[in-house]
Amino acid sequence: xxxxxxxxxxxxxxxxxxxxxxxxxxxxxxxxxxxxxxxxxxxxxxxxxxxxxxxxxxxxxxxxxxxxxxxxxxxxxxxxxxxxxxxxxxxxxxxxxxxxxxxxxxxxxxxxxxxxxxxxxxxxxxxxxxxxxxxxxxxxxxxxxxxxxxxxxxxxxxxxxxxxxxxxxxxxxxxxxxxxxxxxxxxxxxxxxxxxxxxxxxxxxxx
Amino acid sequence: xxxxxxxxxxxxxxxxxxxxxxxxxxxxxxxxxxxxxxxxxxxxxxxxxxxxxxxxxxxxxxxxxxxxxxxxxxxxxxxxxxxxxxxxxxxxxxxxxxxxxxxxxxxxxxxxxxxxxxxxxxxxxxxxxxxxxxxxxxxxxxxxxxxxxxxxxxxxxxxxxxxxxxxxxxxxxxxxxxxxxxxxxxxxxxxxxxxxxxxxxxxxxxx
DNA sequence: GAATAGACTATACATTTGTACAGGTCAAGC
DNA sequence: GCTTGACCTGTACAAATGTATAGTCTATTC
Numbered sequence: 150x151x152x153x154x155x156x157x158x159x160x161x162x163x164x165x166x167x168x169x170x171x172x173x174x175x176x177x178x179x180x181x182x183x184x185x186x187x188x189x190x191x192x193x194x195x196x197x198x199x200x201x202x203x204x205x206x207x208x209x210x211x212x213x214x215x216x217x218x219x220x221x222x223x224x225x226x227x228x229x230x231x232x233x234x235x236x237x238x239x240x241x242x243x244x245x246x247x248x249x250x251x252x253x254x255x256x257x258x259x260x261x262x263x264x265x266x267x268x269x270x271x272x273x274x275x276x277x278x279x280x281x282x283x284x285x286x287x288x289x290x291x292x293x294x295x296x297x298x299x300x301x302x303x304x305x306x307x308x309x310x311x312x313x314x315x316x317x318x319x320x321x322x323x324x325x326x327x328x329x330x331x332x333x334x335x336x337x338x339x340x341x342x343x344x345x346x347x348x349x350x351x352x353x354x355x356x
Numbered sequence: 357x358x359x360x361x362x363x364x365x366x367x368x369x370x371x372x373x374x375x376x377x378x379x380x381x382x383x384x385x386x387x388x389x390x391x392x393x394x395x396x397x398x399x400x401x402x403x404x405x406x407x408x409x410x411x412x413x414x415x416x417x418x419x420x421x422x423x424x425x426x427x428x429x430x431x432x433x434x435x436x437x438x439x440x441x442x443x444x445x446x447x448x449x450x451x452x453x454x455x456x457x458x459x460x461x462x463x464x465x466x467x468x469x470x471x472x473x474x475x476x477x478x479x480x481x482x483x484x485x486x487x488x489x490x491x492x493x494x495x496x497x498x499x500x501x502x503x504x505x506x507x508x509x510x511x512x513x514x515x516x517x518x519x520x521x522x523x524x525x526x527x528x529x530x531x532x533x534x535x536x537x538x539x540x541x542x543x544x545x546x547x548x549x550x551x552x553x554x555x556x557x558x559x560x561x562x563x
Numbered sequence: 564g565a566a567t568a569g570a571c572t573a574t575a576c577a578t579t580t581g582t583a584c585a586g587g588t589c590a591a592g593c
Numbered sequence: 594g595c596t597t598g599a600c601c602t603g604t605a606c607a608a609a610t611g612t613a614t615a616g617t618c619t620a621t622t623c
Contacts, residue, residue, distance in 0.1 A: 154599070154600095156599080156600075157599095168379065171415075172375065172379075172380075172381075172424065173379075173380045173381065173421055174379075174380065176420065176579080176580060176581085177580070177581060177582085178579080178580070178581090186601070186602085187601075187602055187603075188601070188602050188603060188604085189580085189581075189582085190582080190583080190584090190601080190602080190603090190604095191600070191601050191602080193581075193582065193583085194599085194600075194601085195599095195600085198599085207581095208378075210581075210582080210608095211580080211581055211582080211607085211608050211609060212580095212581080212609085213383065213420040213421060213579075213580055213581075213609065213610070214380055214420060214421050214580090215581085217379070270480070273477070273480040273481065273482040273485070273554070274480065275480040278480070293556070342556060343555070343556050344553070344554055344555045344556055345485075345552070345553070345554035345556070346551070346552070346553050346554075347480070347551055347552035347553075348550070348551045349500070349549060349550050349551055349552070361569070361570090363569080363570070364569095383609080383610060383611085384610070384611060384612085385609080385610070385611090393570095393571070393572085394571075394572055394573075395571070395572050395573065395574085396610085396611075396612085397571080397572080397573090397574095397612080397613080397614095398570070398571050398572080400611075400612065400613090401569085401570075401571085402569095402570085405569085414611095417578095417611075417612080418577085418578055418579060418610075418611055418612080419579085419610095419611080420579065420580070420609080420610055420611075421610090422611085564623100565622100565623085566621100566622080566623075567620105567621080567622075567623095568619100568620090568621080568622095569618105569619085569620085569621100570617100570618085570619085570620105571616105571617080571618080571619105572615100572616080572617075572618100573614105573615085573616085573617105574613105574614090574615090575612100575613080575614085576611105576612085576613080576614105577610100577611090577612090577613105578609105578610080578611080578612095579608105579609080579610065579611085580607100580608080580609065580610080581606105581607095581608080581609085582605100582606085582607090582608095583604105583605085583606085583607105584603105584604090584605085584606105585602105585603090585604090585605105586601105586602080586603085586604105587600100587601075587602070587603100588599105588600080588601080588602100589598105589599090589600085589601105590597105590598095590599090590600105591596100591597085591598090591599105592595105592596085592597080592598105593594100593595085593596080593597100
């Protein structure tokens with residue numbers, strides 16, 4: 150697909166945000182207001198360009214709020230791959246994409262992590278699952294949560310110890326991990342796991 | 357909430373459908389066209405009533421496509437509780453509600469079943485999970501699927517046998533179920549399980 | 564029998580909205 | 594210097610849109 154300019158990307162982003170937050174694409178003049186344009190024609194030109202480049206379509210001539218996104222609406226929450234050590238969670242190293250899951254898992258900042266390995270197998274959390282996380286540092290003792298350890302997001306039972314934390318797997322083949330602030334200065338609790346989404350393909354045969 | 361009349365329910369349903377299919381609520385005149393009204397005012401009255409009864413809100417005076425649903429949009433797929441024996445799946449006995457999951461799990465008719473019991477524990481399918489099913493009679497041998505047995509939907513590994521089917525749990529505490537068409541005339545394959553959605557609350561401590 | 568509420572027609576009007584025409588600026592490329 | 598494309602202003606206009614007023618018909622309720 151033909152690349153956008155920075156300005157065009159801004160406008161596309163605004164349209165996308167409006168669709169998510171208001172449930173309806175904005176009007177031409179709403180876009181103009183947002184960007185401080187004195188004339189709606191500036192928007193029309195950008196929309197024409199975005200149509201030509203294939204990012205949006207229009208639903209008929211003179212149809213109000215007729216902007217439609219061509220690509221699947223990343224309606225949902227960011228799907229995080231790896232988390233850069235020592236950085237706030239916004240600075241995510243590789244964002245795998247988006248997972249489409251509108252407000253099912255309560256309010257607050259929600260994101261998803263793809264589960265690697267089978268260390269939480271006995272808690273019904275399998276490799277490839279998307280763990281849904283609410284971004285919040287507090288977590289109930291013994292609840293399943295996501296912690297950032299050495300730049301990787303790990304799903305474990307999280308227990309508070311007098312030293313720091315114990316990350317307990319749900320698979321006897323794995324050992325619990327004791328975490329102390331001294332040894333792991335980058336360690337952080339991302340938040341409790343509030344849900345799980347699994348997308349199955351073939352090959353899920355009995356063990 | 358104050359009950360609707362049949363007509364009002366029709367209109368609310370149309371608004372909901374439009375939001376789902378077009379991603380945007382209809383205009384007053386689009387509703388009038390759909391119901392064959394000669395005057396847009398007929399719609400305005402119905403909308404006023406729906407606002408008064410609390411089913412919708414309006415986004416400002418003179419805002420095009422400003423109808424907003426107050427209740428969470430049942431955007432997704434039906435969540436089936438119990439399935440009546442010997443009936444097509446549309447005739448579901450108790451429909452628990454809707455699960456909000458836009459087209460993640462491929463095309464086709466999709467529905468969800470709440471998992472009861474822990475017979476599929478070792479496949480990472482726990483009690484209370486929502487199993488996402490694609491409605492289709494064919495299923496790969498040994499794949500996880502949902503079968504209708506004695507009016508209840510059960511999630512199991514499904515194997516074809518020369519007699520009929522074997523429903524294999526993923527928990528050694530349970531015995532496989534042999535199904536023959538003679539003994540279980542109502543037996544049906546609903547379809548393969550294509551996904552899973554879990555919504556967690558507190559109390560998911562280690563086993 | 565009068566009153567009320569739901570449902571709808573007919574017409575009208577101001578606002579909103581998409582679009583068009585005629586320009587202007589500014590940086591990049593030839 | 595000239596052209597091109599991205600970007601924006603200013604004005605205008607017709608179509609679309611939400612809303613209002615006035616009235617009709619019907620069934621139900623008091």
